[in-house]
Amino acid sequence: MQFIIQAIINGILLGGLYGLFAIGLTLPFGVMDIPNFAHGEFIMLSMFASYWLWALYGVDPMIYLIIAIPLFFAIGVLIERAILRRLFDLRAPTPAVLLCLAGLSMFLMSFALFNWGVTWYTLNVSYREATIKVGDIIIGMPNLLGFIGAVVLALLVMAFLNKTFVGKALRATFQNRDAATLMGIDYRRMYSICFGLGVALAGAAGPFLATFYVVFPTVGGPFTMIAFVVVVLGTLGDPRGAFLGGMIIGIVESVITQISSSDVAWIAIFAIFVLLLMFKPEGLFGRRVAGVVR
Amino acid sequence: MRLGGANLRRGTWIAAIIALALIPPLFRREDLLHWMNLMFFLAALGSAWNIICGYGGQLSLGHGAFFAVGAYTSTLLWMWYGITPLLGMFIGAALALPMALMIGYPAFRLRGTYFTLGSLALGSVVYRIIVYLKPITQGNVGIPLWFTADPFYLQFPSEIGYYYVFLAALLITTYVSLRVKNSWIGYYLFAIGNDQDAAESLGVDSRKIKLYALLISAFLTAILGTLYAQWKCYIDPDATCSTDFSIQIAMIGIIGGLGTLFGPVVGAAVMIAAQALSVSFFGAVRGGVYMVYGILLMGIILIRPTGIMGVFENALAAVRVLRRE
Numbered sequence: 025m026q027f028i029i030q031a032i033i034n035g036i037l038l039g040g041l042y043g044l045f046a047i048g049l050t051l052p053f054g055v056m057d058i059p060n061f062a063h064g065e066f067i068m069l070s071m072f073a074s075y076w077l078w079a080l081y082g083v084d085p086m087i088y089l090i091i092a093i094p095l096f097f098a099i100g101v102l103i104e105r106a107i108l109r110r111l112f113d114l115r116a117p118t119p120a121v122l123l124c125l126a127g128l129s130m131f132l133m134s135f136a137l138f139n140w141g142v143t144w145y146t147l148n149v150s151y152r153e154a155t156i157k158v159g160d161i162i163i164g165m166p167n168l169l170g171f172i173g174a175v176v177l178a179l180l181v182m183a184f185l186n187k188t189f190v191g192k193a194l195r196a197t198f199q200n201r202d203a204a205t206l207m208g209i210d211y212r213r214m215y216s217i218c219f220g221l222g223v224a225l226a227g228a229a230g231p232f233l234a235t236f237y238v239v240f241p242t243v244g245g246p247f248t249m250i251a252f253v254v255v256v257l258g259t260l261g262d263p264r265g266a267f268l269g270g271m272i273i274g275i276v277e278s279v280i281t282q283i284s285s286s287d288v289a290w291i292a293i294f295a296i297f298v299l300l301l302m303f304k305p306e307g308l309f310g311r312r313v314a315g316v317v318r
Numbered sequence: 319m320r321l322g323g324a325n326l327r328r329g330t331w332i333a334a335i336i337a338l339a340l341i342p343p344l345f346r347r348e349d350l351l352h353w354m355n356l357m358f359f360l361a362a363l364g365s366a367w368n369i370i371c372g373y374g375g376q377l378s379l380g381h382g383a384f385f386a387v388g389a390y391t392s393t394l395l396w397m398w399y400g401i402t403p404l405l406g407m408f409i410g411a412a413l414a415l416p417m418a419l420m421i422g423y424p425a426f427r428l429r430g431t432y433f434t435l436g437s438l439a440l441g442s443v444v445y446r447i448i449v450y451l452k453p454i455t456q457g458n459v460g461i462p463l464w465f466t467a468d469p470f471y472l473q474f475p476s477e478i479g480y481y482y483v484f485l486a487a488l489l490i491t492t493y494v495s496l497r498v499k500n501s502w503i504g505y506y507l508f509a510i511g512n513d514q515d516a517a518e519s520l521g522v523d524s525r526k527i528k529l530y531a532l533l534i535s536a537f538l539t540a541i542l543g544t545l546y547a548q549w550k551c552y553i554d555p556d557a558t559c560s561t562d563f564s565i566q567i568a569m570i571g572i573i574g575g576l577g578t579l580f581g582p583v584v585g586a587a588v589m590i591a592a593q594a595l596s597v598s599f600f601g602a603v604r605g606g607v608y609m610v611y612g613i614l615l616m617g618i619i620l621i622r623p624t625g626i627m628g629v630f631e632n633a634l635a636a637v638r639v640l641r642r643e
Contacts (some may be wrong), residue, residue, distance in 0.1 A: 059431055116623030119377035124619040126565050131612025137605030252435045287450035294443040301424035
């Protein structure tokens with residue numbers, strides 16, 4: 025029984041980070057109707073950046089985090105301007121836009137493979153092996169740090185969405201783009217901010233994940249997949265739902281990996297996804313209007 | 319018999335097929351035939367993908383799953399029970415159908431990109447299942463097939479035999495794709511791809527039509543999986559159902575233009591050229607080829623979201639207008 029509780033705790037801690045980067049996927053997905061297939065690759069790039077900064081210059085991942093957020097925000101805005109805006113202007117069919125992002129994901133992943141090879145890198149910060157013991161439960165220091173960071177950042181994002189003018193404009197664009205435009209909101213600017221914010225959150229998850237995960241070029245693909253399942257589970261465009269969904273998926277993955285194997289955990293996550301599509305495509309907090317999920 | 323219209327078109331087809339069939343005896347070069355085989359094979363894959371994605375506008379990034387089921391089923395049946403892949407490929411293709419239903423049935427009810435997400439997830443879960451069933455499938459190591467050079471097992475002593483197999487595969491997929499395009503399924507698919515609401519208001523059951531198209535597409539893709547296994551004599555999850563491979567299938571379709579008949583052939587040729595170029599630039603370093611594919615895919619979509627074939631079609635249309643004037 026004790027190892028199940030241990031697995032659940034580990035799942036919650038990991039799930040917080042799943043929730044964090046899933047928020048980064050659910051916002052642009054909800055606002056622009058475009059799922060970012062390269063999401064996991066941005067997490068991978070951020071993990072590598074934090075690894076190299078630590079390995080070459082001894083920069084602690086938590087210090088890198090302060091640079092990572094604005095840096096990845098800028099990357100996101102750049103990609104939105106260069107790729108998505110152009111495709112929207114050309115009135116590209118949706119499959120073409122999705123494939124373009126898939127191409128970006130393929131490029132980033134093979135770029136990493138090309139440069140850093142099929143090798144596992146471990147970011148051995150001083151607190152990597154540190155643990156806290158609560159009764160029989162052992163909590164890894166980096167995991168706890170990651171969870172706290174994820175909660176703080178998620179709360180900041182929600183405060184941004186609820187309290188600031190730009191955040192409110194973003195929500196308005198999500199609810200009804202045309203009405204928001206009539207109210208004087210420039211939806212293209214909102215698209216840029218939204219996509220930038222999403223990539224920034226992927227970048228923010230990177231240093232936390234790097235402190236207890238191994239860093240390798242193909243680490244991003246599974247993260248993208250997990251983020252998609254989490255986003256559907258927690259309702260498109262809903263940051264609270266994404267965070268909660270992230271923890272649920274984290275627990276499922278951790279517990280099943282503990283009692284069976286990670287491959288079975290993956291099959292279970294896929295089963296959850298298919299069942300969701302079948303019976304509750306609107307997710308935990310959504311409603312369905314005549315087949316259209318929103 | 320009047321020359322013109324349908325007869326002329328049929329004549330062109332027959333002439334083209336005869337010309338293609340004459341290539342191996344005229345040019346007895348294994349390397350040339352190998353590239354031709356690769357092109358026919360990729361074009362057939364793109365053509366099968368096109369049935370659901372090009373005509374129906376439903377982007378699949380998980381066709382590798384159907385491909386892998388075809389390749390693994392026929393191979394395992396052959397290696398374990400001695401069943402010839404000639405029969406095994408149909409069993410594999412039949413197994414691909416419930417998989418297609420598993421994603422298509424729930425996802426086609428929904429609007430938006432759910433099918434794309436589902437197909438992507440399907441590809442990755444098939445990958446994990448193959449890895450998990452290691453005692454049967456040898457996991458990531460892959461299965462080396464026997465090489466018998468016996469046509470009864472779909473294997474041939476030289477590339478010439480495979481040439482006719484892949485030519486036939488390409489012709490059959492193109493024929494099926496043409497038949498689908500010009501049947502009620504094709505018309506409904508185009509209508510759904512253009513404006514789903516309008517199509518549904520006219521009584522089109524969009525979910526059923528998309529499912530038909532997906533099933534046909536998955537069936538053909540699985541058969542191509544078996545042909546690939548018998549040709550390469552080696553299968554592993556990376557080459558059959560990785561996300562990269564699924565995107566590669568989609569690339570063939572989109573480079574040649576969505577929903578066009580000959581687009582996949584153009585797409586396959588471009589892919590092979592890109593592959594050759596990247597090998598000469600980067601050597602065989604892992605990631606090199608897919609880096610080039612990624613740039614190519616983004617570049618083509620950013621320049622022409624409808625694919626290269628769109629350029630040709632515009633040119634043809636311009637010529638026709640000029641002639642008329």
